[in-house]
Amino acid sequence: MKKTLLFVFCINLVFAQKKQVDLLVHHAHVYTVDTKFSKADAFVVNDGVFLEVGNYSDLAKKYSAKSTLDLQNKPVYPGFYDPHSHFLGLGQMLSQCDLVGAKSFKEILTRLQEFRKANPNQEWLIGRGWDQNDWDVKVFPNKDDLDQIFPNVPVMLTRIDGHAMLVNSKVIQMAKISPSSKISGGDVEVVDGQLTGILIDNAMGLVKRVMPKEDEKVKRQQILAAQAESLKYGLTTVSDAGIGQDDIELMMKMHKEGSLKIRDYAMVSVGIRNVEYFTKKGIIKTDRMNVRSFKVYADGALGSRGAVLLKPYADQNSNSGFLLTSKNEMDKYFSQIYKSAYQVNTHCIGDSANRLVLDLYGKYLKGKNDRRWRIEHCQVVNPADVPKFGKYSVIPSIQATHATSDMYWAEERLGKERVRHAYPFEALRKQNGLIANGSDFPVEFVNPLFGFHSAVARQDNNNWPAGGFQMENALSKENALKAMTIWSAYANFEDKERGSIEKGKMADFVVLEEDIMTIDLSKIRSVKVNATYIGGEKVFTRK
Template sequence: MTRTLRNFAAALLLGAATLSACTSTQTGTEQADLIVYNGTVYTVNDNFDTAEAFAVKDGKIIAVGTSEDIRGKYKAAEELDAEGKAVYPGFIDAHAHFYRYGLALQSADLVGTESFKEVVQKVTEQRQKFPDTEWITGRGWDQNDWAVKEFPTKDTLDKLFPDVPVILTRVDGHAALVNQKALDLAGITPKTKMVGGLVEVEGGKMTGILVDNAIDLVSAKIPEADEADKRQALKNAEANCFAVGLTSVDDAGLDKSTIDLMDDMHKKGEMQMRIYAMLNPSKENQDYYFKNGPYKTDRLNVRSFKVYSDGALGSRGANLLKPYADKHNHYGFLLASEQEFRDLAKLMNQHGFQMNTHAIGDSANRLLLNIYGEVLGGKNDKRWRIEHSQIINPADMNKFGQYSIIPSVQPTHATSDMYWAGDRLGKERIKHAYPFKQLLQQNGYIPLGTDFPVEDINPFYTFHSAVARQDAKNWPSAGFQMENALSREEALRGMTIWAAKSNFEETEKGSIEPGKFADFILVDKDLMKVKPEEMRGLQVLYTYLNGKQVYKK
């Protein structure tokens, strides 16, 4: 229940930051750096209170209350009149690929293509813009969006680019189309076999489609970007994130070298974005971080590992308990052995690191939930996460609560997949997919993200997909499996305080409360009041991080 604004200010009993009921009579003598007033401020505190104003000093919020109270007690060199508009805590994307997204901005953007012909056209245009690159790269195609919903083949790429290697990654990152030149450089033949991957062969010839671990054979041959390009990629990603209201991102799957670069840019003032970095479980990363422990600054938090258990549903790599409904006797696959996952879990627990595992299929989710349970033993505060948690057999749902396992979900996956997910899973099993409400009920909170660049970077799409369970055209009219929709309050919490909690950061960010970082955004319309069909069109007017403006529309 929302309290009155005046009672709200008095109710924040947080030491010196608390405003008394008589603050309106004070003369504004206490110094602040910034005052935001005349707004509809969604604090996202425990009671989901709203306020009108708050004061900021040294990058942190020092008081929250009515405009009269705050301006009566504090004076500041900078004031922001919110003009009645909605103010929210800075959004936190609980699962994204920030660094990879920045690099991908330099490749052909294939998202939204409606045919393979359009893919080829975009790739050709990209080559004309950058004729001297050693490789042609692109990302974002999805054959499920095409009239012919089949994987493409490399024939056209072979004709157009016989001497330049090409790799075009599917939207989910779990399949790719490559040309013959790329296959030759990687030494891939029709007889190439591996665990957790597939080289597609038809009639004894390679089609150019690689799935999951097979992609690594080619991507390993792509020259690494130089340091200048990496720094620019991070800056580009940051600028785009600030423009949509993101002030923190969980970057899922980084190497130490990239984390060191981020840390250096933070220290030099070249990048401001707060990063919750999930490490790749490489031997180098394990050796260093298990020896040295977690690493934490105000803008960088390194205390978790990102593990892949299976592939994606769209490329039929998700590991299922029963065969795919649209592919006889095919179950998808695990990307490593059960014992490898079990050994990793024991190591993470032993060294005090959070384990965050990608699991899409119901079989992969069951396996990881059981392994987590074996290691964690029961209720705990280690906050191990299952990333995506897309398809959950009903018999396994209670394991999230039983072992305090966090389901980290991306609502736009549901509204991107809903057109064809039923074909993959069948009528019964689709009911167990994207069960956000049921997952929320297990622990009482659920962090939300986008998985960008797999999905769009815009968190307003996340909100709309979570609440309305509809696509950009507001289809289906009644929503997709609405029994698992989230309320508006739940969705906003999932994008702020619950995301912070999944990162062990709920005491420093995720809400507008005294003592927390002054990370907040001002939006042109109120997410909590607009019609569902308006949600995706909302615009961020200002983004502030540490009390400093980092974006203005």
């Protein structure tokens, strides 16, 4: 009897000595993405953070968990980042007519008619996603067919890259646009003295100012729709590359209420009012929202020939693109922001835009630093300018899927010589030993595994071309994973709190059905997310 009591006492003592925790994840294949890129098979989560990472047999002896999760050797990664996206824009697009992948303008008209039939009470007919490069006749559409089908309904169709739109005559009348309309950093297309309905870059603002304002209820629905779409692909931190004060405050309110779980790195749209307000207020930081950067547009997009090039477009020798923000304006903003703790993130597509902004950055950054100023996209960079990323500690924030979306026609735009300087991801990575990789959604698809695949294989969804596109600038699998986790966290000043599965960091992690680090490249885009966790809370599970 004494021996029995002693045994029970010892067992109780062992359990009493175990630390109580919220969650023990085990029998997993954990990619920690720490400095050693080490692996583990278990970790412990408590109060929303990783308490310990290691071997299951060791952790089971030390901890008693309220919940345990046996993953049966499924792979686990740090929560995926998208360091350059348009989160609110995704929510808006999900409520509009989807034009992505349309193979002709005729197909677009059919989609619009079907959408209008399903949504007859919407004041405007709005769509996004058309791309003339996907059509047999690769030219911008015009408004004539829209006018015939929708003579009394305002129609606004935004190009896939968000840098051009097509509107019908109803919108033109409302916005009071004429063939003589001129706007800096934009273009109102006129052919034979007539408006075509095409507006490029800043000219789109002529329409946006006459559009009806969305109320808070609609914005909330859009934000929650964007969250649901993001979580199912393993994204735990997204970004808003150009957002205003009202939308930031609404999302912070939703975070506080608990309806919005996903973490957001907000880039404030640059402008006199925003720069003065946010630099004076200082960095805004909660566990879900991080406001410490400004988004600047240097130029437009390659697909709409708005990117600024050092020499004219190969397929339009009278055009070298145009700046959306003048050199003097950018210089003034950079000077003001440099005096604050805020970061500058500048959209640069063309080699001229990249050169101009790198040189302006250098004027203030001077040499190595920890300001983490970024260039977004970095699509066409002259080889002479690549070392400037390292010289001034500028972070290249790329979207690998842009390369595999543009590769079909990039040579037509740039010519054989210049296209070799396009999408130079590995060359850029070498400058500072890191690179951030996002999607720019909804310009590209939300799924971060598409970006992983494009960075490593340099191929499209059909695994074309064989051997990959300009493979000298492909990333390794290890670096591609870092680019969507710890390096993106670094680009957001969040590497001390997230981006890897390590003790003391926020417990954001993703469980996949298959291991993207070991399976064949051709299968990566089809890999499913089994579960997404933010702060140790399961926020998505695959049914």
